[in-house]
Amino acid sequence: MRKKVWVIATIFMLVAGSVIGISTTNTSADSGKQKHNSGNNGKVKNVIVMIGDGMGPAYTTAYRYMQDDPFTMQMEKTIFDKHFVGMAKTYPEDSEENVTDSAAAATSMAAGIKTYNGAISVDNDKEPVGTVLESAKKNGMATGLVATSQVNHATPAAFGAHDVSRHNYNDIADDYFDDMINGKHKVDVILGGGTTYFDREDRNLINDFKEDGYNYVTSTEELLENENDQLLGLFAPVGLPKAIDRKESTPSLEDMTTAALEQLSQDKDGFFLMVEGSQIDWAGHANDSVSAMSEMEDFARAFETVIEFAKENGHTQVVLTADHSTGGFSVGRDGAYNFNPEAIKAAERTPEFMAQEITDGESVEDVLAEYVSFDFTDEELASIKEAASKNDFDTLYGAISEVFNNRAGVGFTTSGHTGIDVPVYAYGPKSEVFSGLIDNTDIANEVFGFLK
Template sequence: MKNFILVTLTFILALACQQAEMEDKTEAFQLSSSVSAEKPPMLSMSDKTTVKNVIFLIGDGTGFAQITAGQYALVGPEGRLHLQTMPVTGTVKTSSSDNLITDSAAGATAYSCGIKTYNGAIGVNPEQVPCTTILELAEQEGLSTGLISTSSITHATPASYAAHVNDRGMQEDIAADFLDSGAEVFLGGGWKWFAPELRSDSLDLVTQFEESGYQVLRNATQLINANGERLLGLFAEDGMEREEGEPSSSQMVEKALELLTKDEDGFFLMLEGSQIDWAGHSNDIEYLKREMKDFDDAVKTVLDFAEQDGETLVVFTADHETGGLTLLDQTASDSLQVYWATTHHSGVPVPLMAYGPQAQEFMGWMDNTEVGIKLARLLQVGDLPILSE
């Protein structure tokens, strides 16, 4: 009996500790008060079938609540984000091979390779065998490719397209792997993983990239004026700081499109809104609002291009939701209370939006791996998954 009480007490104590460790937070934000709400028209379904180019937009940590909060804060409940003009919607289950709650490495590898892998894995399967990515297939088929992020470009999401390492923390190895990927465009933060004075092995990757034909860019002015055939833009030491002189996501994607469209065979471009996830980790609605604005401006640039081009498939989704964000209570006519359930990722499914030829392929409920497999098939670069021997 005494033992039973002791065990019960220990159990209750452990439970209480666990409860205490769980963070949650309520905060409020101002709804957009713009009288004439910005409301870009809905885009139509494409009647074309050929997919020459794929632009894959990943809102890291971007769930339904993040998009809706962004909409309410930026354009108001009657307005519409550019993201919300895409005519096809789907829903994606985000689990990894070892956890129902994925991290960004396994989440991105599901999209890049079309496989489930363990949290932390970059372009390798659960047995740590490298998997071929859609970007690598596109390069093999003669298309041009690019990666854009607002984190370090060596961060988990972009890394999973052009590197193969067993752990996402190996960012020096990831930067070195990029050199062999053949991708024409890398734009984001992460100078410290390339510069000899900041790398632990003093390897001068900056010079190696230059010798391989990349124009190295450090600020927005250099980016705007860039005319190289290959671009390595490293606009912050690590993640972008949102400081003056750094380019916006829209400026990065504009330059990438200018370069990638020169390839008559087509292109694959992945753009990540990396810091939407970081706003979720820090339970910061104002941070989320700024990042949603930067991301949606880039989405506008992408959709304007795709509308004019007609042969570009645009797909937006998230790798997972971050923060367990929900919209709670309208505390006043112009403010809304939100609730963050966690400072980690959650396991709720995420939204997908698509526009352009074959967009209808992305209707319905999908596993994250199916999204990557479909993108490679529709771009006609090969059938994922492929493991290297």
């Protein structure tokens, strides 16, 4: 009798466990589906690729700390966290280097191949390889490139041009005008910096674009007033100022993204848009946590704009990632188990901006008092003054940055790139294809599939 009761009890427990397991699994699966397949599960009509240049996982973690409400127990999710789907491998195919640069990584995401560092959508034989932007244009879709760097910098260049070297800036700018698909310019909307490369002694590309029907704008006001479906906007000689250093006359990444979406979305055949938060990378190279978080905020707002558009549209696939991580950025340093966002928030301008003010003749004390809300220690002030006495901008910039890094608990291991995997975020009908551990080439190859 006792044995019979034991058998019945065991069977009951197994059945109950199975039911609970099935229930738990289904709940988890539903949650994952909700998370990764947000949006309409139908056809992809529009594709938006967003790239946070240099934005390794420590950057998105630090941004989460920056956005956290200290009066709640849990750390709130950021716009990035809500759409996280996986990680991407970034290595190049280079005979001398196995950590990627922006050109090789962007080529992987634009053309779906591995190649050497410095390549702009050419393979290792230096032959041009078709890009997703070109594929979209061949299909009659509208196309756009938006960046906070010069628009002919490595990442946007890899989507809209071909060159054996990322440093051939003039040739890349020429490609934007000269290279045609079905008798039309490849890129309908081009927004960012770079007047230096478009208005040159040997050629004025701005006039060329205007003569071909493009509206040319140079300020936020002109950008917001644009009603032309072909648009060239150049807002700085090279890269735009960092986000917290910009005047109102210079558009934010959100402003440029909004303007691009308004124009491109009018095309009945759909559109392809690449948006780059270019200077997260530049901040990482400079080991500047203030600029890095300023650029992360600029990028996050642009992402929010894109997500809102995609939610309303229902047939837009968004994928966001980084080309690589820059600077070996760390949350925590020197054995201290603390990260202090308030130290970064105390800066009203970047260390770069402050260093320029001092270099231009303003006193160290006046500049720091005007743009920083905390009081500098005697030791911190002495280090900055010593750097200023050397009459070297980079030395001064580094000294100011290091005060903020130290107070915040931010570390850097290099002024270059690192080879770690980078996060991937997605929203739209086919987001599941970007989930898990993928290769950066998968991004282009999946987008090619959407465009067929």
